[in-house]
Amino acid sequence: MLTDGVTTGRMQAGVWLLAENRDTPYDGSTETSNPLRERTTIRVLLITGDVRLTKNLGLQLAATIPDVTRSTVIDRPTGEVHFIETFRGLGDTSVIAWYRVPNSIGWSVTLNGGVSLPTGRTEPPRFHTALEDDSLVPISRLQRGTGTVDPMFGVSANRVFSGIFPPGTRLFLSAAARVPVQENGFGLRTGASWEASGGASREIRWHSLVAIGRLSWLHREQDVFEGVPVLVGGGDWLALAPGIAIALGKSTIQTEIKLPLYRSLANRQLDSSWLLQLGFVRSF
Numbered sequence: 001m002l003t004d005g006v007t008t009g010r011m012q013a014g015v016w017l018l019a020e021n022r023d024t025p026y027d028g029s030t031e032t033s034n035p036l037r038e039r040t041t042i043r044v045l046l047i048t049g050d051v052r053l054t055k056n057l058g059l060q061l062a063a064t065i066p067d068v069t070r071s072t073v074i075d076r077p078t079g080e081v082h083f084i085e086t087f088r089g090l091g092d093t094s095v096i097a098w099y100r101v102p103n104s105i106g107w108s109v110t111l112n113g114g115v116s117l118p119t120g121r122t123e124p125p126r127f128h129t130a131l132e133d134d135s136l137v138p139i140s141r142l143q144r145g146t147g148t149v150d151p152m153f154g155v156s157a158n159r160v161f162s163g164i165f166p167p168g169t170r171l172f173l174s175a176a177a178r179v180p181v182q183e184n185g186f187g188l189r190t191g192a193s194w195e196a197s198g199g200a201s202r203e204i205r206w207h208s209l210v211a212i213g214r215l216s217w218l219h220r221e222q223d224v225f226e227g228v229p230v231l232v233g234g235g236d237w238l239a240l241a242p243g244i245a246i247a248l249g250k251s252t253i254q255t256e257i258k259l260p261l262y263r264s265l266a267n268r269q270l271d272s273s274w275l276l277q278l279g280f281v282r283s284f
Contacts (some may be wrong), residue, residue: 002156003048003096003110003112004100004108005052005058005060008283011049011051012050013047013284014046014280014281015045015047015280016278017043017044017276019043019044019276020272021041021272022040022041022270023039023272024272025268025269025271026265026270026271027268028264029262029263032268037071037073038071038072039070039071039270040071041068042066042067043067044064045066047062047065058097059095059096059097060095060114061094061095062096063093064092065089065091067088069085069086070084071083071085087144089144090120090121090144091144092118092145092150093116095114095115096112096113096152097113098110098112099111104157109157110157111154112152112153113153115149115150117149118146118147119145120146121143122147122186122188143188146188147188148180148183148189151178151179152176152178153177154175154177155174155176158171167203169200170200170202172199172200173196174198175196176194176195177192177195178193183226189225191220191224191233193220194219195216195217197216198214198216199212200212201213208246208248209244209245209246213240216237216239216258217239218237219236220234220235221234234265235263235264237260237263239258239259242259250284251281252281252282253279254277254278254280255276255277258276258277259274
């Protein structure tokens with residue numbers, strides 16, 4: 001997750017909930033049928049902590065706690081076979097250094113760079129014989145982490161333009177990447193991902209209620225097991241994300257829902273029609 005650093009105070013803590021339901025199969029950009037009633041429910045708790053070390057330099061520590069359930073129903077002559085699998089617990093942890101560039105020609109620019117640490121549990125792949133050959137629920141064992149140290153970097157910029165819908169509108173741009181460079185101990189390498197976004201925010205009432213609109217593009221490569229791409233992820237997504245933030249003194253509550261406008265997936269796979277992000281941030 002990109003960070004703009006600490007803007008007020010010395011420290012900042014945040015708690016975020018990311019939620020989506022992948023229950024619609026897509027083949028490339030085309031929605032297809034779901035005869036096996038497959039579904040993957042994803043809930044991820046993200047806990048972040050930022051500290052300012054100098055005027056323009058600081059560190060962020062972020063830990064993920066995923067809760068994922070996937071299921072399918074197979075019709076057999078002897079009756080329905082229900083498959084369900086859930087995993088939850090500590091995922092990977094990232095350590096990111098941020099630097100706010102001074103004198104950025106009217107823009108506030110923040111650079112990010114760091115690594116994702118393999119604190120999430122990984123296991124050897126296995127296969128479920130109960131699943132049909134055309135099942136979209138991935139048949140390899142679920143993983144809570146990548147099992148590798150993955151480089152991460154990004155940049156964000158924002159600026160208030162007082163002439164746009166007075167008293168002013170803040171425009172923002174960002175780009176980020178996570179680039180795994182090796183396989184873990186079981187031969188799995190997580191696909192690299194790149195994301196770019198841009199949008200605007202504006203105070204709409206009492207200087208504490210802020211409306212946000214964001215347009216984002218995400219590219220993700222497929223995971224690779226022992227040199228062979230597997231049926232996990234891969235594709236391009238273009239999404240619109242309206243949101244709202246409420247400032248309560250040193251605290252901020254923010255919610256955003258990401259709505260895909262276009263997708264082009266690397267293979268036939270389950271995808272979601274929305275992704276919800278709800279967060280609480282407190283400065284100290």
